[in-house]
Amino acid sequence: MTGWPRLTEEERRAILLVEALGLLHDVGKLTDYFLLDKCGGGTFSYQLVTDPQAVHSQVGALDDYASKTWQQWSRWRSAVTPYSSFPAIAETLAEATFRWGEESYSLAELPMFARPRPRIQNADWRSALGKTMRPALVVGAMHGIAHYEKEGGTKQTNYAAMCRASAFGDEQFINETAGATTLNDAYASLPVAALRDGATWERAAWLAVMRQKLELGIADTRRPTNEVTLWDWGYTVASLAKAALAWIAQNGWPDGGPGDIYFRTMSVTIDRLEIYRNTDKITDLLGLRDALDESYRKLQVLLEEEFGLGNRFYHDETGAYYLLPDIAFTEEDIARIRSCFPLDLLPHIDFGQPGDRIRARDLDQENTPHADLVERLLRLVAIPRKRAQEIAPPVFTDSGTAEQLHATWTAHGARPKNAERCAACGLRPVAYPDDDAALEAGVTLAGRADGDTARDRHLCRVCLDRRGRPARDWYRDRRRTVWTDEVADDNGxxxxxxxxxxxxxxxxxxxxxxxxxxxxxxxxxxxxxxxxxxxxxxxxxxxxxxxxxxxxxxxxxxQPLYRIAIQPSPADVAALNDDAGLLRYHAYEINVDGVLLAVMWDGERFVTTENLAYFVSRWKPEAADGEGDDPFPLLRNSLNGSRFEVMEPAGYDEISTPRAAFRVQETERLEAFTPVxxxxxxxxxxxxxxxxxxxxxxxxxxxxxxxxxxxxxxxxxxxxxxxxxxxxxxxxxxxxxxxxxxxxxxxxxxxxxxxxxxxxxxxxxxxxxxxxxxxxxxxxxxxxxxxxxxxxxxxxxxxxxxxxxxxxxxxxxxxxxxxxxxxxxxxxxxxxxxxxxxxxxTYDIAYDPATGRRLSRPTRPYPLEHLETLDKVWDDFQTLSRSQRYQVVQAIEATSAEWNLNFAARGASSAFGQFVADTLAGAAWPKGKKWHQLSKPDRSRLVDAGIRGDLTDVVEIHMQILKEREPAANQAPVSEQQ
CATH class of the missing domain: 3.30.70.270 (Reverse transcriptase/Diguanylate cyclase domain)
Known part of the structure; x- marks a missing residue:
């Protein structure tokens, strides 16, 4: 095995620019001229992004294929074209140059060759133009297998109402008003100038802008094939072409052309749900999420830019799936992938089985039966993803990793066997490392992640650092929240x-x-x-x-919620930072008359991090009477000038401990946020x-x-x-x-x-x-x-x-x-x-693996459509008084238990159905909402809900979980005959 190719800077630039060509090769469709042409409103040759006669002024001998192609381009030049409408784009592409082998190219020379047509693919371009045009021919070949553009469909004829569809048929108007030129604007502002910059080109940022613009256009205007956007097609072509060029860089030009190149999917997977499930605090979870996201970003740079092997084609909670050339890999290659991840978050790496590789020409939709296409496309995402779901990635993936983790326990002297483990990762010792020199490769820690604080919070310093980062990022943009106490409703x-x-x-x-x-x-x-x-x-x-x-x-x-800032005196600020050692962007609690208020310290002041209405409801000061629904006046009047203790937050079912005391100088109402x-x-x-x-x-x-x-x-x-x-x-x-x-x-x-x-x-x-x-x-x-x-x-x-x-x-x-x-x-x-x-x-949530039925609650899960029914049942049932609701439900459920009826028997028993109907009819319905005054469908719905057990569920949801207040319209129950 020789492993993945180590590209020179010249080769890397060539592959990345050909990737850009894959995105841009059909960009002429990103214009209003293209839409008008398809509606019969003009003639537009979208294929000519640049002028073939201008960029290829010296033309030699043309074989039959090349001659017919050149003649077609000449005919197209007589129409409106992208290069004539947007000359600046064409001129800029001419300045983006690279070398492929012994040949030099600019991007302006290539778009017209990036087509799957046989006469372009088979022409002798070396004799005609002095160059093989192979970089563009690869893109053209991949264009043909990335998607199929000759399916037919129904033509859209109204330019102003031209629609773009989702993959499942939901449509949007491309132009919201007649005559809009949004696509032309998008084309004119394409960030192609960045392609000239070589080493300074920020690829990730460039791709983000390109995506934003290309998603506006569609690859086909006919219905129903108007669902694939220019980004979808362009990115797929670019990914395939990139992997193909990486294959060619190692193996040379294939004898049968680009169609003989083989691809395979490499999965780099981590069970995020399992990783997240091992955290106790939301900040630990968010810190893990950020660490994983950063590791996957590093992996993208490694594979997509440094190695230039291919692109991430799919990603989800199971991991990332890369479309790569079928090239042998080495242990060194695997080690490079793992180096992107911390020791406690190592992924499972899978290159698939020998039979999982896909030959390019076998994805040719024009000449491949549908069933064969499905079988081959299974290998692209479905099979690797299913395998990832079945494999639990081990933490200790090799002896080297085990030795590294062992070293965390033996560095600076052996720790006792019963030494405390980090409460977040469960792998490193609490307060590890004693010295930053012992850190894992690639890990750096902020100064706030010191050993003493880590011990106080039962964390290693790595996890302590992770915990602080989500709060720091939140503080810079506080329109959302990272605190569960702020998401809690007024009942906590x-x-x-x-x-x-x-x-x-x-x-x-x-x-x-x-x-x-x-x-x-x-x-x-x-x-x-x-x-x-x-x-x-x-x-x-x-x-x-x-x-x-x-x-x-x-x-x-x-309506969004708001926070308040609690400002200590200047002397107290210094003492809290220097003497008490409070960490910036970390969570604390303020003891207000024995009730703990969750806050975050920003180095100058405390910012509340919980639902203030719920805090006031727990505090219940006498001054609350007459203050209305807004808790800020009460908090301001009660807090200003008072002295309080700062507490170190405790873990679940533990007691918070004091850290310092301070006097409140002033309070300030801060910006609103959405509790999500x-x-x-x-x-x-x-x-x-x-x-x-x-x-x-x-x-x-x-x-x-x-x-x-x-x-x-x-x-x-x-x-x-x-x-x-x-x-x-x-x-x-x-x-x-x-x-x-x-x-x-x-x-x-x-x-x-x-x-x-x-x-x-x-x-x-x-x-x-x-x-x-x-x-x-x-x-x-x-x-x-x-x-x-x-x-x-x-x-x-x-x-x-x-x-x-x-x-x-x-x-x-x-x-x-x-x-x-x-x-x-x-x-x-x-x-x-x-x-x-x-x-x-949590253990009550268990389902029959075959049917999905809830084992402990046979009425559930409900059909999704039943949500509407539950709402209607509650709308009618809540007109009864609180005590009457409980009495009705208790009578129904007690009788069901006494008669020993299971879910199926409840529905089959006419006697039980009659009992439910009689119980509901005999309830003390309020004036104006008598049982006989309800519509027949409403009464039937309530009876059915009682038989199925829905009444019990709506009472649990609205009265026990949500603790909803009594409707204002409810009147005291009356005893008159129903």
Whole structure:
């Protein structure tokens, strides 16, 4: 084995500039001229980013292939072109130069050759132009396998209403108003000048800007192939071309051309959920997250820039997946990868099996059967990802690592066997290292991470340093929070929102065949082809869904909260820093009349880090009467001029200890913030902390977004949602353990047979499908401009035999063709919740691995659609007085237990159903809300809820967990006859 190539600076620059060519080769489509041309509003040759006659002024002998190509370019030059419309871009590309072997190129010479057409790929360009044009030919060959551009579809003819779709059919207008020139502006401002700069070129920042601009454009204007953006296609082409050039750099030009180059996926994986689950404090978790993110950034620089091997093609909570050339690796190469990670966060590195490599030409969608494409694309993401989920990465991956960790215990004299381990990582000794010289390679510590403070907090200095960094970053941008006490609601409770999209069938490409390109006689004729670019687009659509969801929580949470700053006297500031040794950006507590107020010390003042309304409710000073809902006046009047103790925060179930005392000089109201902590937003998983009293609103809002953006394919793309409610002092490890357990509600790969009860067209371009199990779906049937959607909203009339089986077009039924009695197969979405009143409650969250049914709560998980039903049940039930609600629920549940009825028996027993109805009818309903005054559907819903146990659940959620106040409209119960 020779290992990965060690590139010269010249070779590295060449590969990175050809990568840029991959992104730019189709950039002529990033114009309004391109959209107008496709609508019949002009003639535009988008292929000519630069002028072939200007950059190739000396032309020699042209063979037949080259002659036909040159003639076509001459015809294209007579139309409007990108180079004639944006000459500055073409001129700048001419200044970005590199050498490939003995040949010199500028980027301006190459875009027109970066095409998969045989006459370009097979022409003798050395005779014609004195150069082989091989860098561009590689890009052109990869263009042909990254995606398929000849699928047909329906032409969009209205430029002003031209749409860009998501991977699942949800559309946006490219130009919001007629005549807008947003794409032209994006093209004109492309950051191509950076490509001239060589060593000073900041690739990561450049890619971020390029992505922002290229995502505005689409590779194809026809429906439904308008879902792949220029970024999706360009990045996939660039990644393949980069890996291909790295292969060529070591092996030379392949005899059969670029199609004979082999690729493979390398996975560098760490189970983030497991790593996070080993932390007690949120700051430890966030510190670990930042450390992992930084390690993966280092890995990107190593593989993508220093080695120039390829790009990260996919990443999620399991790790990073790189598309690389099939080149032998050495132990030295593996050691370089591991060097990007700290000892306690070492990843599992997997290059796959010998049969996992993929030959470039075997991904040619034009000449490869659909089933074969699916089998080969499995090796791109699905198989490596499944293997990563099955492998628990060991910490001690080799003897060298074990020796390094052993050295942390023997440095500066052997420690006793019972020496305390770090409470965060569990590997290093508390207060390690005694001397910075003993630190692991690549690790540096801030001065605040000293040994004494580490001992006080039962941490090694490495973890102490990690803990301080999230707080430091938060202090610089305090619009969000990193403190769970601030996320807690006015009752001191939080909720972990867990959202999971089941993408397995999409990442393995098997479900792409359920997306129809064209019809014949009202039946599907042609399905979308799977491609690397489509898989990338699917993953990034899901990632955007979750990131935009978290960003939009401000509007769901409602009015933002605020903090206060508590300013000690100047003398006390000096004493707190010098004598007490308070650490900047670390958490402390202020003892206010025996009630602890969570704060952070910034070196000059304390900034509160908890929900102030909840603090006041615990403090309960006499002065609170008449102060209203705003706690700041009360806090200011009570704190100013008073003397308080600063406390060292204690661990779970421990007692805080005093550190110092100070007098408050003044208090100041600070800026508002949104009480949300985003823990994870990956394509298939989102975990976010929100106030408990907003959790149900968040769940309903996310469900609405899912139904709008993914409602066309909801039968094939289920979303599972869980809420873990908990008191603010619950260890974060227990919360995350509960969240991880909730992922089990999905069960194994499972298609359920559902029977349609009724179908009806509903307003706003949806088809309302009601199933005989009571679930009702509003499935979108119109594109954004009102065109009938005959591409996405299909149901399966037969279940696939295996998870990766190809789904035939004859097994698809359009939603508008459904009728009462139709049998379809769906993958249901689900919802569950739990309240961790004790940490041991996490063990109640266990599901049957086959069905996803809750073992201890057979009524759960609910269908996701049941969220709306639960809300309606509560709206009606809460009109009863508090005591009446409890009496009704207790009577129902006591009778169920006395009659020894399980979940199935409750539903089958007519006697029990009658008892529930009689109990509800006999309750003391208030005036104006009598039982007989409720609508028949409302009464039926309440009775069904009592039979299923939903009434018990809504009482638990709203009265016991959320502690909701009595509605103002509630009147005292009356005893008159119902």
């Amino acid at each position: 409770r939080l909720a972990l929102f867990v959202g999971a999209l089941d993408l397995d069938g999409w990442l393995d490409a098997s479900l792409i065949s359920t997306l129809v390109v064209s019809e014949e006689n009202g039946r599907p004729k042609e399905a979308k082809n799977p491609s690397p670019a489509r898989i990338y687009r699917i993953a990034e659509t899901a990632r955007s869904f979750w990131s935009e969801t978290v960003a939009g929580l401000d509007g769901v949470i409602g 902590i985003d823990l994870m937003t990956e394509p298939s998983l989102c975990m976010t902390l929100v106030p408990a009293d907003k959790a149900m609103a968040v769940a309903n809002w996310v469900k609405g977004r899912y139904e709008k953006q993914m409602g066309r394919v909801r039968d094939r793309l289920p979303m599972h949602m869980g809420l873990v409610f908990f008191p603010r002092r619950t260890p974060i490890r227990s919360v995350l353990d509960a969240g991880r357990r909730m992922l089990g509600m999905a069960g194994e790969w499972l298609w359920q047979a559902w029977t349609v009860d009724s179908v009806a067209a509903a307003p706003s371009g949806v088809q309302r499908v009601t199933f005989d199990n009571g679930v009702c779906w509003d499935v979108p049937t119109k594109a954004l401009d009102g065109t009938d959607d005959r591409w996405y909203p299909y149901f399966l009339s037969a279940a696939p035999a295996t998870p990766t089986a190809t789904i035939g077009l004859t097994d698809l039924c359009h939603v508008t063709d459904l009728a009462a009695g139709s049998k379809v197969f769906v993958r249901p979405s689900r919802f569950d919740y739990e309240f961790l009143d004790t940490t041991g409650r």
